[in-house]
Amino acid sequence: MEQYGRFPPLSPAQAAALRRSAANGRAALGRRTLLRAAGLGLAGAAGLTACGIPAAGRTADGTSSTDHSAEEKTVDFSNWTEYIDVSDDGKHRPTLEAFTKATGITVKYTEDINDNVEFFGKIKPQLSAGQDTGRDLMVLTDWLCARMIRLGWVQKLDPSHLPHAFANLEQRFRSPDWDPGRAYTYPWQGIATCIAYNKKATKGRAVTSVSQLLDDPALKGRVAMLSEMRDTIGMTLLDMGHTPETVTDDTFDAALARVQKAVDSQQIRKFTGNDYTDGLSKGDIAACLAWAGDLVQLRVDDPDIGYAFPDAGFLFSTDNLLVPAGARHKTNAERLIDYYYQPQVAAQLSAYIAYVCPVAGVKPYLAKIDPELAGNPLILPDAAMDAKSHTFRSLTEAEDSAYEEKFSKLIGA
């Protein structure tokens, strides 16, 4: 290519002209040009210093915003995928539609949460600037709720709008250490983290432990783990005989190293958010860490998908409804929360999504929909499930960012 593209060599006259131009012409680097450049440089430096990212604000009780609920009969609800009941033709969401019919409030339901950390990164700029995120209600996992409350980005709920929620919240969810007495959040569902596999891809074999995920050569390159740090590290800790309730820097690093080894040996294909469901049903992912409720829904379409709770134990967490700072329709959001705490509505939701139900008194309603559901430990955990369940300890701010950074490196960034 070069032999055609090169400039033709300069004649001596041209070369001389070029030199003159560089010395005295426009291209000359004279005193004035240098002074001008220095001035620009100084102005630029001042400009750069003027920028800066303000501290993530902390206001006493969560910034309350003007509530437009009375004039605007609407509520913007952000949730995870496959986390609400859908009619058989896939076009309707029965419980949401019944809510609209009963209250006249239309719900703008968006499934735009796939991963807590990423979602937080997305809404953080608006929240720290004190702006409306465009959402009135969102569902976030407990540790992120704790962070949001700490930063003052969650609005305190008005108990007088939440009579059902107050009365019917299951005892075990009443007072987490990060939100005592549920002043800011109410659980949407409880989540059990388990192991899922596609029998077609594992040639009929069950996958029942994290060790198997990390070491079994038959699964090489077809294993996924969750991009949720507490799930992946928590399950690995349990497999190694540690408990996530008492995680220390040492045990965390050990678990991290164990997963890193599997990444390096290309045993692990990717780290996913809620999107593992797609790869799992296609068989690209033979086995993975998963959220139990998703599997019940997947198994309806594909009986080849199986799941297991490891003998070493599993991680239990909650996803919680909260009203972010700056929301325009807080009262409408509270009415929606309260609506889902009526046992018959909760039963209808649980019967479809099969996550752990936080509402007391749903059993008879579940039995009415399907007697088998009332005995399903995935929805109403039994003593055997409870004995194996573990929670990840609340981390301090410093631990939180240190662990999150190490974990981010592990998952490929």
Added chain:
Amino acid sequence: MNPARRRLTPYLLLLAGVAWLLVFFVAPMVYQASTSVQTGSLDKGFRVTWHFATYWDALREYWPHFVRSLLYAGIATAACLAIGYPLAYMIAFRAGRWRNVVMVLVVAPFFTSFLIRTLAWETILADQGPVVRFLDAVHVLDVTSWLHVTQGHRVLATPLAVVCGLTYNFLPFMILPLYTSLERVDARLHEAAGDLYATALTTFRTVTFPLSLPGVVAGTLLTFIPASGDYINAELLGSTNQKMIGNVIQAQFLRVLDYPTAAALSFILMAAILAIVTVYIRRSGTEELV
């Protein structure tokens, strides 16, 4: 028109363009430049401390991702050129009345979003899908595995999938400028070369290709630059071991919330691309672009 107004006219005409550049190019650049020399944390906020070490730390930590990005983008650009040149040549000189139809076919993929097109490849290349099974049956995957561009009996989550995704997504950016410069080549030059006893190959080597060089340079730049900063292909078609620098920047901004490192990485990428492009343009000597 009086002379004062005449002097002002060019500036008035520039106004819209300059305002656009100030708001959407200069302002974000200044902001990111500032971010890259800040230190702090999410809770305490970030303040400018002229902490230039961020650049060095970022480079030391993530140089493999830079190398990988430039390598993948380079291979994808070469592949685009190899596929795109014959096609553009065909459209310019041989397509006749089909020319417009073929051009529409080239541009057609743009009618759907980048993301959807890439997701479609995830389905086409599924491990259990017919394409991969066929490649496996005819032992193509054995060869590619031996070359370490795929692993085992799959294509997804390997370097090959990422490079193919990049090639596919940026191919039109190569074809369009190539076509534009080939189309301007006067067909009578070919006749003249024939009259002077040049073979077809010599005609191509000495007439057609040199005349199409501006298109080659424009096409390679339009492919290479976005491809090296791309993160969608590596995210969807690659695995943890194929992450490119775009993935790192995205994760630093959205996951780790380490804005200074993310901004520093963006500037390093920009500098690297500028350097490569400058050398490339100098060597290929296409004045129209500099």
